[in-house]
Amino acid sequence: MKTIEKAKVISNKFIDGNICDMVIECSRIAREAVPGQFAEVYPDNGVNILARPISICEINRIQGTVRLVFQIVGKGTKLFSQLRSGDTVRVLGPCGKGYELIEDVESTALLVGGGIGIPPLLETCKQLNCNKIAVLGYRSGSFLADEFREAGAKVFITTDDGSLGFKGNVVELIKAENISADIIYSCGPRVMLNALSDWAEEKDIRCLVSMEERMACGIGACVGCAIAIKEGDGFTYKKVCKDGPVFDSREVCR
Numbered sequence: 001m002k003t004i005e006k007a008k009v010i011s012n013k014f015i016d017g018n019i020c021d022m023v024i025e026c027s028r029i030a031r032e033a034v035p036g037q038f039a040e041v042y043p044d045n046g047v048n049i050l051a052r053p054i055s056i057c058e059i060n061r062i063q064g065t066v067r068l069v070f071q072i073v074g075k076g077t078k079l080f081s082q083l084r085s086g087d088t089v090r091v092l093g094p095c096g097k098g099y100e101l102i103e104d105v106e107s108t109a110l111l112v113g114g115g116i117g118i119p120p121l122l123e124t125c126k127q128l129n130c131n132k133i134a135v136l137g138y139r140s141g142s143f144l145a146d147e148f149r150e151a152g153a154k155v156f157i158t159t160d161d162g163s164l165g166f167k168g169n170v171v172e173l174i175k176a177e178n179i180s181a182d183i184i185y186s187c188g189p190r191v192m193l194n195a196l197s198d199w200a201e202e203k204d205i206r207c208l209v210s211m212e213e214r215m216a217c218g219i220g221a222c223v224g225c226a227i228a229i230k231e232g233d234g235f236t237y238k239k240v241c242k243d244g245p246v247f248d249s250r251e252v253c254r
């Protein structure tokens, strides 16, 4: 059974606007985590009791650390942004089911991330041993893009305002560049995942989507994070925190 651990903050810094890059020492999570899983991070302010799910962006098994890249959107993430090297933070993990990694070195994997959905794809990219294309969509800026290049991916950038790379969304870029792949790894806003899933289905490409839902317990004990999953002619509910966050796009009701 997973238990809450006290992790030491190794470093914490802003990398782009209100996006923070925090490395924490938690050797068990680092040892057990696979790409696409997340950590439940507890805000220790006596007010916000529930943990905040944050994807694991990078795993360093040798140093026993994991890297979390998060955007400040409310009280919990604001508090995490204020943690300094040497502070401790309570974490539970690794949580959920991650991405299944293809092993055929001749295959091409397409990694598609939107905004704050980009971080879990970095460790995925690092662990994949095949041809890699990353299509990263930003409002503006390009955080982590260089690290995808260092991990061996051919990187395409899209921005909403056209300030960098292609002006438009990730699916428009994929179509414009005529990109193809054997498998897709994706994480981002639901509208992006839906459009990507439609395109993948049309092209008959397997597409793994990491779903995001508001979470309460984060360990499968409530039904706070349930999403509709196809079953026969109808549907059933599955929990994003336990059965996901990664699902095959063909399973997910759109």
Ligand SMILES: Cc1cc2nc3c(=O)[nH]c(=O)nc-3n(C[C@H](O)[C@H](O)[C@H](O)COP(=O)(O)OP(=O)(O)OC[C@H]3O[C@@H](n4cnc5c(N)ncnc54)[C@H](O)[C@@H]3O)c2cc1C
Pocket: 038, 048, 051, 052, 053, 054, 055, 056, 069, 070, 071, 072, 073, 074, 075, 076, 077, 078, 116, 119, 120, 211, 212, 213, 214, 215, 245
């Ligand atoms: C599996 C999973 C992985 C995630 N990975 C990351 C990550 O790597 N980096 C990152 O920055 N964020 C990630 N998130 C989103 C992150 O959990 C929320 O942004 C965070 O919980 C907000 O906490 P808060 O106390 O700062 O904000 P709150 O005060 O709780 O909320 C502030 C605002 O954020 C919105 N919000 C809160 N929780 C979520 C959520 N789960 N999804 C979408 N919007 C939310 C609220 O609607 C509200 O508008 C992930 C979420 C899930 C479910």
Ligand code: FES
Pocket: 214, 215, 216, 217, 218, 219, 220, 221, 222, 223, 224, 225, 226, 239, 240, 241, 242
């Ligand atoms: S958050 Fe409680 S079951 Fe998922």
